[in-house]
Amino acid sequence: MEYGLYDFRRDVPRYFKGGKAEDIGKHIMLDQERCVLCTRCIRFVDEVPKTSELGIVNRGHESTISIFPGVRLDNDYSGNVSDICPVGALTLKEFRFQQRVWFLKKTESICHGCARGCNMTVEHNKGRIYRFMPRDNAELNKTWMCDEGRFSFNYYQDNRLTEVKVGSTVQTLAQGIDQLAKLLESVKPEEVAGIASPAGALEDNYLMKKLFEKRFKVKNLAAPFWGKPGDEDHILKLADKTPNRQGLKLLEIDTEGNDLLARIEKGEFKAVIIMHNNPFGQDEARAEKVYGNVKNLIVLSVHNTKVVQKGTMVFPLRTFIEKNGTFVNATSRLQRFRQAIEPESQDVIEASLWIARLAKALKVAGFEYEDTPSVFNAMAREVEVLKGLTFNSIPSGGVVLSLAPVSPEPFVGIKAQPNVLGKK
Numbered sequence: 001m002e003y004g005l006y007d008f009r010r011d012v013p014r015y016f017k018g019g020k021a022e023d024i025g026k027h028i029m030l031d032q033e034r035c036v037l038c039t040r041c042i043r044f045v046d047e048v049p050k051t052s053e054l055g056i057v058n059r060g061h062e063s064t065i066s067i068f069p070g071v072r073l074d075n076d077y078s079g080n081v082s083d084i085c086p087v088g089a090l091t092l093k094e095f096r097f098q099q100r101v102w103f104l105k106k107t108e109s110i111c112h113g114c115a116r117g118c119n120m121t122v123e124h125n126k127g128r129i130y131r132f133m134p135r136d137n138a139e140l141n142k143t144w145m146c147d148e149g150r151f152s153f154n155y156y157q158d159n160r161l162t163e164v165k166v167g168s169t170v171q172t173l174a175q176g177i178d179q180l181a182k183l184l185e186s187v188k189p190e191e192v193a194g195i196a197s198p199a200g201a202l203e204d205n206y207l208m209k210k211l212f213e214k215r216f217k218v219k220n221l222a223a224p225f226w227g228k229p230g231d232e233d234h235i236l237k238l239a240d241k242t243p244n245r246q247g248l249k250l251l252e253i254d255t256e257g258n259d260l261l262a263r264i265e266k267g268e269f270k271a272v273i274i275m276h277n278n279p280f281g282q283d284e285a286r287a288e289k290v291y292g293n294v295k296n297l298i299v300l301s302v303h304n305t306k307v308v309q310k311g312t313m314v315f316p317l318r319t320f321i322e323k324n325g326t327f328v329n330a331t332s333r334l335q336r337f338r339q340a341i342e343p344e345s346q347d348v349i350e351a352s353l354w355i356a357r358l359a360k361a362l363k364v365a366g367f368e369y370e371d372t373p374s375v376f377n378a379m380a381r382e383v384e385v386l387k388g389l390t391f392n393s394i395p396s397g398g399v400v401l402s403l404a405p406v407s408p409e410p411f412v413g414i415k416a417q418p419n420v421l422g423k424k
């Protein structure tokens, strides 16, 4: 300050670009005064989503970045421009002024939004998630992620189930598991059905299958998913909106389960255990029809859904942000996610450890697991394509398994969105 106190030596007035907080898209604000015209954002919209909404207008010192007239920056990947803008001229409406970035802690994770499994970082502070950021994986998502995945972080924080309930009575986790064990001991093994889940981690589904093999009947276990297929673009987004359907194939769990569902609907089972109910907007009317006649409906869920409200015993589950685990994506890449935050209550449990505790209460041997890595390591000793792997040896970019992929690699055969000129 002391040494800078000289008079301004230029006699022409200083040029201010102006243009603060311009709303240019569903998620993006532009602070024109910060822009250094590097054109990285223009290149991104031209080369990745190929929608070309941005350009430079005017000449010389009056040049500014702009959206084309009548066009908004609303492509499915728009959030990425805020990551690549070097000066913070493009910011996310969902994140600006929410948190100082240096307060945020970062945890390596995998997007749960579709079967692509983009690598990302969960950024959080004091138990709250503030944003998902893409994490570099040259073989998968490069440095991008779609808006649907990026802005899904509140989905994992809202409408959470937090209490164990038996009937309408709130119980502790230990009491709930004891009562469930008593109930399951009072029925025949073949009178219990299980619904595993493509939204659950590999470890959750592995232990669910093991419990049905050892204590009930494995033919009475399936993992149907009733969510509608979403849109797909061959950039990254896939129509399958579950993160781990390939994992179910690997574990040889039926992903249709039509016979089992028909038998449940007819009321053939005295108890049905549903794990990870209703990820991403399941068809509630169908759920009501299928589960309406079940006398003892045991529901393990992250969210408080209509099926949860029908449950006779209800157990709250951790999200993938609150636990460690693995998913297998549509191109058969096994990937690991890490726990970022703790849930509100210790009664909110990982599905795999819930199954291990139930097995112990039912006196079934072979479920002595303390944490997810030990479940994974036991599974890797049994499942052929996982042989030689341990939880900690999985590279941060994942490892491709010898399992037939169900979709092409990303960025192959891109179905380009129309650009501002209407061209594809």
Ligand code: SF4
Residues within 6 Å of the ligand: 034, 035, 036, 037, 038, 039, 040, 041, 042, 065, 084, 085, 086, 087, 088, 089, 090
């Ligand atoms: S990336 Fe940022 S600084 Fe570069 S041209 Fe775009 S808005 Fe301006």
Ligand code: SF4
Residues within 6 Å of the ligand: 111, 112, 113, 114, 115, 116, 117, 118, 141, 145, 146, 147, 148, 149, 150, 236, 237, 238
């Ligand atoms: S493409 Fe799928 S996995 Fe990737 S960020 Fe989007 S929703 Fe998430």
